Amino acid sequence: MTKILVIEDNIETQYLLKKILVPTYDVTMASDLKSAWECIESQDWDIVILDRSLPDGDGLELCLKLKKLNLEYKFSIVMLTAYGELDEKIKGLSAGADDYVVKPFEPRELLARLEAIQRRRMATSNNFHSTINLANLIINMETHAVSARTGKDQTTSIDLTPIEFKILLTLVKNYGKEISRESLVQVVWDKINLSERNIDTHVCHLRKKINLGQLAIKNRRNKGYYLTREEQPSTQTPAFMTAAATNTPSTLPYSERN
Amino acid sequence: METVKTEVQIDSDIQEFVPRFCQSRKSDLENLSKQLASGDFTGIAKIAHVIKGVSRPYGFPTLEKLAVDLEKAALANDSATCASMYQKMNDYLKKYTIN
Numbered sequence: 385m386t387k388i389l390v391i392e393d394n395i396e397t398q399y400l401l402k403k404i405l406v407p408t409y410d411v412t413m414a415s416d417l418k419s420a421w422e423c424i425e426s427q428d429w430d431i432v433i434l435d436r437s438l439p440d441g442d443g444l445e446l447c448l449k450l451k452k453l454n455l456e457y458k459f460s461i462v463m464l465t466a467y468g469e470l471d472e473k474i475k476g477l478s479a480g481a482d483d484y485v486v487k488p489f490e491p492r493e494l495l496a497r498l499e500a501i502q503r504r505r506m507a508t509s510n511n512f513h514s515t516i517n518l519a520n521l522i523i524n525m526e527t528h529a530v531s532a533r534t535g536k537d538q539t540t541s542i543d544l545t546p547i548e549f550k551i552l553l554t555l556v557k558n559y560g561k562e563i564s565r566e567s568l569v570q571v572v573w574d575k576i577n578l579s580e581r582n583i584d585t586h587v588c589h590l591r592k593k594i595n596l597g598q599l600a601i602k603n604r605r606n607k608g609y610y611l612t613r614e615e616q617p618s619t620q621t622p623a624f625m626t627a628a629a630t631n632t633p634s635t636l637p638y639s640e641r642n
Numbered sequence: 643m644e645t646v647k648t649e650v651q652i653d654s655d656i657q658e659f660v661p662r663f664c665q666s667r668k669s670d671l672e673n674l675s676k677q678l679a680s681g682d683f684t685g686i687a688k689i690a691h692v693i694k695g696v697s698r699p700y701g702f703p704t705l706e707k708l709a710v711d712l713e714k715a716a717l718a719n720d721s722a723t724c725a726s727m728y729q730k731m732n733d734y735l736k737k738y739t740i741n
Contacts, residue, residue, distance in 0.1 A: 400699050400700075437688070437691065466691055489699070
């Protein structure tokens with residue numbers, strides 16, 4: 385069953401949402417940002433329904449925090465709020481919400497929007513590609529095997545630890561963009577308070593392992609690590625990037641194949 | 643608990659929670675009265691904001707409209723309009739609460 389986390393402090397709205405959602409979804413309620421964050425860290429969710437006016441802050445902060453940490457969203461966010469002005473909607477959607485529903489809401493409309501989000505999520509997971517190719521790097525998403533093309537019809541296997549793989553995947557998916565140590569710690573260990581220096585050791589090992597010609601992991605001071613081609617600055621789109629494969633969104637810098 | 647009726651018909655599933663909704667609104671009115679007396683427009687706007695977001699599904703569309711006007715007046719620090727809206731809300735809820 386689809387799991388929904390509702391972050392809402394108003395008891396009447398909580399009751400309404402339970403009545404509407406419980407027959408179809410597995411629903412958990414959180415009444416403030418603190419308990420919401422504990423829920424987010426401890427479990428996987430499919431959808432988060434997020435109010436803005438919460439006792440310990442604005443729900444917008446949660447969206448912005450996730451965006452700042454550059455986490456890959458495991459869940460979709462629906463903002464559900466009485467702030468209905470255009471500027472507020474733009475704020476919410478720009479902060480990372482996937483949808484914005486204004487209170488008072490029509491139950492049938494909310495259900496229809498949740499179904500639309502589920503369809504989009506299923507379409508995305510069906511397009512999950514089994515192989516990522518970036519420069520001479522080949523990443524098998526099913527087995528997590530990584531190899532590099534070292535010659536015509538020749539590949540060399542690259543033995544990565546699970547942590548190195550996670551770091552590499554994050555950098556690949558954010559090619560050319562700096563990822564802070566804080567974000568990498570969150571991706572790798574799912575914790576915020578771990579020392580960021582732990583990441584440096586793993587990146588150092590990873591650098592040596594993927595140093596097979598075309599790609600390099602670089603560090604921009606106070607910003608983070610990024611993946612780039614050796615002779616290209618990170619802001620330029622490398623010429624070696626393959627064109628989007630079929631069914632692949634055109635904004636991806638690498639190719640993915642089923 | 644007092645008997646309440648809704649302004650418009652609502653889902654029978656929601657009906658059972660209406661008395662509690664009205665009880666919450668009574669508390670809101672008590673708080674609004676205090677905030678009006680002390681000129682706490684931020685507090686008034688907060689309460690109005692909540693009422694506006696929750697009244698219609700529970701069968702009180704007019705209460706929603708009153709809350710919209712109250713929130714606007716509070717954001718504008720308009721004490722006269724706030725007082726007027728408060729009175730209208732008070733009268734409205736009395737109308738739908740039957741002893």
